[in-house]
Amino acid sequence: MIIKKLDLYMIRLFMAPFLMIYSTIFIIFMIQFFWSQIDELTGKNISIFIILKFILYFGISILPLVTPIALLLTSIIIFGDFSENQELIAIKSSGISLFRVMIPILGITFVLSIGLYLFSDFVIPKAKMKVKKLGYTISFTHPSLKLKEGIFVNLFPNFFIKIDRKSINSNYLHNIFIFFYGKNSLVNTIISKKGVLIPNQEDGSIQLKLMNGVLYSENLNGPKKEQSSYQIVEFDTLIQNFKIPSKYKIKNLYDDDYDFYQTLNTKNLIQKIHFLKKKNYKKINTYKSKIYLAKLQLELQKKFTFPVTCIIMFLTGAPLGAIIRKGGIGYPTMIALIIFIIYYTLLTITQNKVEKTEICPWIGAWIPNLIFFPVSIWMTYKTVMDDFYII
Numbered sequence: 504m505i506i507k508k509l510d511l512y513m514i515r516l517f518m519a520p521f522l523m524i525y526s527t528i529f530i531i532f533m534i535q536f537f538w539s540q541i542d543e544l545t546g547k548n549i550s551i552f553i554i555l556k557f558i559l560y561f562g563i564s565i566l567p568l569v570t571p572i573a574l575l576l577t578s579i580i581i582f583g584d585f586s587e588n589q590e591l592i593a594i595k596s597s598g599i600s601l602f603r604v605m606i607p608i609l610g611i612t613f614v615l616s617i618g619l620y621l622f623s624d625f626v627i628p629k630a631k632m633k634v635k636k637l638g639y640t641i642s643f644t645h646p647s648l649k650l651k652e653g654i655f656v657n658l659f660p661n662f663f664i665k666i667d668r669k670s671i672n673s674n675y676l677h678n679i680f681i682f683f684y685g686k687n688s689l690v691n692t693i694i695s696k697k698g699v700l701i702p703n704q705e706d707g708s709i710q711l712k713l714m715n716g717v718l719y720s721e722n723l724n725g726p727k728k729e730q731s732s733y734q735i736v737e738f739d740t741l742i743q744n745f746k747i748p749s750k751y752k753i754k755n756l757y758d759d760d761y762d763f764y765q766t767l768n769t770k771n772l773i774q775k776i777h778f779l780k781k782k783n784y785k786k787i788n789t790y791k792s793k794i795y796l797a798k799l800q801l802e803l804q805k806k807f808t809f810p811v812t813c814i815i816m817f818l819t820g821a822p823l824g825a826i827i828r829k830g831g832i833g834y835p836t837m838i839a840l841i842i843f844i845i846y847y848t849l850l851t852i853t854q855n856k857v858e859k860t861e862i863c864p865w866i867g868a869w870i871p872n873l874i875f876f877p878v879s880i881w882m883t884y885k886t887v888m889d890d891f892y893i894i
Contacts, residue, residue: 509594509599509607510607513607513608514608516585517611518611520577521574524576524580525573529566529569532568532569533558533561533562536558536561536565549641553640553641556637557634557637557641560630560631560633560634561634563626563627564627564630564634566622567809570615571809571812571813571816572816572843574817574820575839575842575843576836577820578608578816578817578821579820579821579824579838579839580832582821582825583834583835586824586825586826586827595889600887601822601886602887605821605883608817609814609817609818612814615813616813617810620806620807620810623806623809623810624769625768628765628768631766632766635763635766646658646700646702646709647699650666650676652666652667653665659745662684664681665680665681675699676698676699679693679696680693681693681694681711689720689721689722691719691720693713693716693717693719693741695714695716695741696714696716697714698712698714698716699711699712710744711742712742713742714739714741716738716741718734718736719735720733720735721733721734722734764795764799764802765802769803772802772806773803775799776796776799779795779796779799780796793860794858797857797858797860798857798858800857800864800865801854801858801864801867804869808868808869808871812875815879816842816875818876818879818882818883819879819882822882822886823882825886846875850871853866853870854868
C-alpha cells in the first residue's frame with residue numbers, strides 16, 4: 504500500500520513539471536524557427552493561414568528532439584529537489600531503494616518512448632510531406648523566394664538565374680543575370696538591371712518582366728542550320744513567358760535531393776532499401792547512390808534512436824539529480840544543456856559522416872546512445888548503491 508502511494512506520489516510529482524518544461528522547450532524551438540524564417544515568410548504577401556500551417560508542421564517534426572530534452576531536465580529537477588528536501592533519505596531509511604523510486608517514472612518514460620516511435624512513424628512523415636507540398640506551393644506562387652543573392656539558381660529546367668539583391672518591400676529583383684536554353688539547345692543570355700517574376704497559377708507558367716537590359720541570343724543559319732550567329736538586342740522592357748513542365752513539378756516534389764526519404768515510414772524505408780539493393784543501385788551512380796542509400800538507412804535507424812534516447816536521458820537525469828541535490832530551474836537547466844549539447848554534437852558529427860558515406864549508417868545513428876547508455880547505467884548503479892557523491 505505504501506509502495507502504491509509512493510508510485511502515485513512520484514507520478515504526480517513528475518507530470519506537472521514535465522508538461523510545463525515540455526511546453527516551454529517546444530515554444531523556444533518554435534520561436535527560434537520563426538525568427539530564423541521571418542525574412543522569408545513575412546512581407547511576401549503570403550497568407551497568414553499558410554504561414555501558420557507551415558509553423559504547425561514544423562512543430563510536429565521537432566517533437567522527437569524536444570522529448571529527450573524535457574525528460575532529462577525534468578528528471579534532474581525532480582530528483583534534485585527530492586534529494587535536497589531530504590525526502591530521498593527518508594525513503595531510503597524505510598528500506599526503499601532509489602531505483603524503486605525511479606520505477607514509476609521509468610514506466611512513463613517507456614510509454615513515452617513507444618508513443619514517440621509510433622508518432623515518428625505515422626504522424627511525422629505525413630507532416631513532412633505536407634511541408635514539402637506547402638513549400639512547393641509557396642515557391643511556385645512566390646518564385647522569388649527560391650532565389651539567393653549572388654548565387655545561380657536552377658529555377659526550372661534549362662533556366663538559370665542570378666541576382667545581386669531582392670527588394671525588401673516589393674518583388675523586384677536587381678542586377679539580374681540569366682541564361683537559358685532555347686530551341687535546338689541554343690544558349691540565350693540576358694543581363695538586366697531590374698525585373699520581377701510573375702507566376703500564373705492557371706496555366707502553370709511564370710512570366711519574367713525585365714527592364715533596362717541586353718539580350719544575347721544564338722541563332723542557326725544556312726539551309727542545314729550548320730552555321731550559328733549571335734544577336735544582341737538592347738531593351739527597355741522585355742517580357743518572357745516560361746512554361747514549367749508537369750513532370751518537373753513532380754520530380755521537384757519527390758526528388759531525392761529534396762530529402763523525400765524523410766517522408767517515409769519504417770515499412771516504406773525497409774522496402775525502399777531492399778529494392779535499391781536488389782537493383783544494384785550502387786552501380787548506377789556510385790557517389791550519389793551511396794549517399795542516398797546511406798540517408799535511407801540513417802533515417803530508418805533514427806526511427807528507433809530517439810525513443811531509446813528518452814530512456815537514456817531519464818537514466819542519466821534521475822541519478823544526476825539525486826547526486827547534485829539541487830532543485831529549482833537554474834542549476835539543473837545548466838547541467839541538462841551541457842549534457843544535451845554534448846549528445847547533439849555527437850549526433851550531428853556522426854550523421855554528417857554517414858551522409859558522406861564515411862561510416863556505416865547504423866553505427867553513425869547509434870554512437871551517441873552507445874556512449875551515453877553505459878554512462879547512465881553506471882551512474883544509476885553507483886547512486887543506488889550510495890557509492891557516488893559530489894562534495
